Amino acid sequence: MRVALFITCLADALFPSVGQATVSLLERLGHEVVFPEDQTCCGQMHINTGYRREGLRLIRHHTEVFSGSDAIVAPSGSCVGSVRHQHAEMARRAGDDALAAAAEGVAARTYELSEFLVDVLGVTDVGAYYPHRVTYHPTCHSLRLLRVGDRPLRLLRAVRGIDLVELPAAEECCGFGGTFAVKNAEVSTAMLADKMRHITSTGADVLTAGDSSCLMHIGGGLTRLRAGTRSVHLAEILAATA
Amino acid sequence: MTTFLGMPSYAPRGVGALRGFDLFPAAAREALGNAQLRRNLGHATATIRAKRAAVVGEVADWEELRLAGEAIKAVTMARLDEHLVRLEREVTERGGTVHWARDANEANRIVTDLVRAAGADEVVKVKSMATQEIGLNEALAEAGIAAWETDLAELIVQLGHDRPSHILVPAIHRNRSEIREIFLREMSDVDPGLTDEPRQLAMAARAHLRRKFLTAKVAVSGANFAVAETGTLAVVESEGNGRMCLTLPQTLITVMGIEKLVPTWRDLEVFLQLLPRSSTGERMNPYTSLWTGVTPGDGPQTFHLVLLDNGRTAVLSDEVGRAALHCIRCSACLNVCPVYERTGGHAYGSVYPGPIGAILSPQLTGIEDNASLPYASSLCGACYDVCPVRIDIPTILVHLRGRHVEERSRRRLPSPEAVTMAAAGWTMARPARFRGAERLLRVGRVLGRRRGRIGALPPPLSAWTASRDLPRPPSETFRQWWRRTRGTS
Numbered sequence: 001m002r003v004a005l006f007i008t009c010l011a012d013a014l015f016p017s018v019g020q021a022t023v024s025l026l027e028r029l030g031h032e033v034v035f036p037e038d039q040t041c042c043g044q045m046h047i048n049t050g051y052r053r054e055g056l057r058l059i060r061h062h063t064e065v066f067s068g069s070d071a072i073v074a075p076s077g078s079c080v081g082s083v084r085h086q087h088a089e090m091a092r093r094a095g096d097d098a099l100a101a102a103a104e105g106v107a108a109r110t111y112e113l114s115e116f117l118v119d120v121l122g123v124t125d126v127g128a129y130y131p132h133r134v135t136y137h138p139t140c141h142s143l144r145l146l147r148v149g150d151r152p153l154r155l156l157r158a159v160r161g162i163d164l165v166e167l168p169a170a171e172e173c174c175g176f177g178g179t180f181a182v183k184n185a186e187v188s189t190a191m192l193a194d195k196m197r198h199i200t201s202t203g204a205d206v207l208t209a210g211d212s213s214c215l216m217h218i219g220g221g222l223t224r225l226r227a228g229t230r231s232v233h234l235a236e237i238l239a240a241t242a
Numbered sequence: 243m244t245t246f247l248g249m250p251s252y253a254p255r256g257v258g259a260l261r262g263f264d265l266f267p268a269a270a271r272e273a274l275g276n277a278q279l280r281r282n283l284g285h286a287t288a289t290i291r292a293k294r295a296a297v298v299g300e301v302a303d304w305e306e307l308r309l310a311g312e313a314i315k316a317v318t319m320a321r322l323d324e325h326l327v328r329l330e331r332e333v334t335e336r337g338g339t340v341h342w343a344r345d346a347n348e349a350n351r352i353v354t355d356l357v358r359a360a361g362a363d364e365v366v367k368v369k370s371m372a373t374q375e376i377g378l379n380e381a382l383a384e385a386g387i388a389a390w391e392t393d394l395a396e397l398i399v400q401l402g403h404d405r406p407s408h409i410l411v412p413a414i415h416r417n418r419s420e421i422r423e424i425f426l427r428e429m430s431d432v433d434p435g436l437t438d439e440p441r442q443l444a445m446a447a448r449a450h451l452r453r454k455f456l457t458a459k460v461a462v463s464g465a466n467f468a469v470a471e472t473g474t475l476a477v478v479e480s481e482g483n484g485r486m487c488l489t490l491p492q493t494l495i496t497v498m499g500i501e502k503l504v505p506t507w508r509d510l511e512v513f514l515q516l517l518p519r520s521s522t523g524e525r526m527n528p529y530t531s532l533w534t535g536v537t538p539g540d541g542p543q544t545f546h547l548v549l550l551d552n553g554r555t556a557v558l559s560d561e562v563g564r565a566a567l568h569c570i571r572c573s574a575c576l577n578v579c580p581v582y583e584r585t586g587g588h589a590y591g592s593v594y595p596g597p598i599g600a601i602l603s604p605q606l607t608g609i610e611d612n613a614s615l616p617y618a619s620s621l622c623g624a625c626y627d628v629c630p631v632r633i634d635i636p637t638i639l640v641h642l643r644g645r646h647v648e649e650r651s652r653r654r655l656p657s658p659e660a661v662t663m664a665a666a667g668w669t670m671a672r673p674a675r676f677r678g679a680e681r682l683l684r685v686g687r688v689l690g691r692r693r694g695r696i697g698a699l700p701p702p703l704s705a706w707t708a709s710r711d712l713p714r715p716p717s718e719t720f721r722q723w724w725r726r727t728r729g730t731s
Binding site: 009011012014017019038039041043045048050051052053054055057058061086093143144173175177178180184185186187188190191192217219220223224 | 266267270271274562580581584585616617618619620621622623624626627640643644645646647648659660663664666667668670671672673676680683695697702703705706708709710711712713715716718719720721722723724725728
């Protein structure tokens with residue numbers, strides 16, 4: 001299958017290893033990965049902060065870039081959530097029905113990584129080897145916007161060598177929330193403190209999740225406290241081999 | 243009589259409890275530093291969350307009930323004007339009197355005049371959000387009329403000279419030892435040997451309230467629902483104190499937001515299933531009081547219904563935001579909200595706190611008066627999942643942020659954020675500009691050179707680095723790596 005990688009602006013700029021892992025995982029499973037180089041950002045940050053005009057411009061650009069792709073995969077629940085639940089609606093409300101229709105088409109072909117692996121490719125054992133104690137945080141948008149359910153956990157359980165431990169109060173938000181992390185930094189930090197308390201209580205040396213943004217927030221807190229737990233994206237664990 | 247056909251107006255300033263003094267981040271800071279408050283809230287919300295989850299899990303058709311609740315509210319709001327006129331006719335035919343209040347000032351004036359006309363200088367009150375919203379107790383006090391709250395938690399708040407911090411459990415921020423102190427200090431007739439055992443506290447409140455019930459000539463209530471087809475009002479409660487108010491006094495005055503109406507009894511059935519499980523986590527609430535006009539020789543012989551707008555028509559005029567009017571005040575969204583759980587209700591400034599407050603208060607007052615509230619959410623979506631009438635709170639929060647940004651831009655109020663967002667939008671609209679901007683990451687590489695991460699940045703990014711490191715930017719971006727290793731695709 002020919003898969004177009006939607007890298008997300010954050011992973012592109014700050015976490016290229018997440019993109020590299022996604023590419024190597026999909027290629028190992030026998031699929032061709034293409035990278036539409038004109039892609040920039042899905043516009044979620046603008047939309048969610050109230051900047052609809054700028055957001056709409058980015059929606060238009062994103063839709064144009066990916067309109068020719070058959071399957072679009074992103075290592076992010078949040079960005080896929082925006083494409084699927086915000087793009088067409090924003091276009092419609094702005095009175096651009098043609099863009100809304102095109103965005104709906106792109107949305108229908110866009111998948112978060114764990115959805116794509118489990119639902120489209122039909123695999124849960126991706127042949128990974130990862131000998132570490134790992135706990136998984138389900139990010140809010142993958143959980144409640146995309147409803148990925150236990151797909152990431154099914155993928156993780158099939159990883160050889162892994163010691164997967166359950167995260168207490170896993171479904172509670174980590175406090176990132178995009179610009180919320182800066183606009184309401186102190187509430188965000190209070191939420192992070194509880195998330196980190198639960199993570200360290202598991203004794204895991206690796207925290208994983210499907211969103212680089214939430215991992216940047218939680219991981220930034222963990223390194224600040226020298227907590228001894230690393231944050232690693234799900235794609236990187238699934239790409240790892242012996 | 244004149245007919246006003248202008249644009250719907252917002253809830254007026256200077257009256258009522260829809261606006262706070264501080265912006266949310268500042269008010270939240272104070273709450274976050276209060277360890278006792280954090281503990282009380284964490285404990286209480288976790289308990290109610292678990293109870294709700296258990297009783298909701300028992301209902302096989304819960305999702306169908308939610309869909310029904312959402313649909314009934316949507317079709318009711320679409321013809322609210324017709325239903326309200328029907329309600330007025332039915333109440334009037336059954337011996338009640340209906341008053342229309344455009345805003346808090348009108349409603350307070352109407353109620354004050356009615357209490358005076360009844361020759362009373364005190365009223366007993368059923369727990370009511372609408373009367374809190376309009377600041378009725380304060381307005382009555384100015385007219386020399388004492389208003390006694392009879393809901394136990396509202397009584398605690400009133401005696402503590404405090405503000406409610408939760409829709410359902412207004413004293414959620416207090417624990418029992420604090421309640422004991424308040425009773426000992428404020429109840430003149432209390433036993434000085436009072437302990438903090440819940441039963442003892444309840445008995446003290448009971449003895450205190452019983453005297454008020456037996457002497458008051460006038461009661462003031464809100465309403466959970468009004469059934470338009472028969473003009474019937476409904477109050478749902480746990481303690482029975484509401485029923486005492488609704489049955490003992492000679493005169494009953496009910497203040498109800500215009501959105502509380504349901505067209506028929508069949509509609510009411512859906513909400514009476516949704517509300518108790520969502521709010522107190524009970525299968526059924528202990529007391530459901532229903533009354534229709536006046537019944538000779540039974541209950542209040544004079545009944546007044548005050549229909550309150552106070553910004554609701556303005557909410558109704560927003561195609562996306564109007565779903566906030568579907569709220570049945572269950573407070574399930576407060577109990578699951580990770581922000582509310584840590585800040586409590588006072589931080590929201592308004593009598594409507596939590597996620598529902600963050601979308602309702604700014605729409606009632608106009609966004610500029612509560613501009614920080616739509617941002618008081620991480621958009622985690624837990625509120626939408628539990629809402630019994632499926633209000634898509636995250637989408638409305640985002641919509642209100644959009645309205646706020648556009649209003650500021652129309653009023654030509656520039657902000658550093660708007661400039662940054664415009665620049666980022668401009669940059670990311672063109673791939674070449676974006677690639678160029680990514681080269682700026684080299685600055686970040688220099689900053690993170692020593693420790694492999696960035697620990698301190700100047701404002702406004704210091705808000706991030708105050709508690710979190712930022713990763714040191716990589717030596718090449720993903721797209722640079724792709725181009726280097728794969729060429730162009």
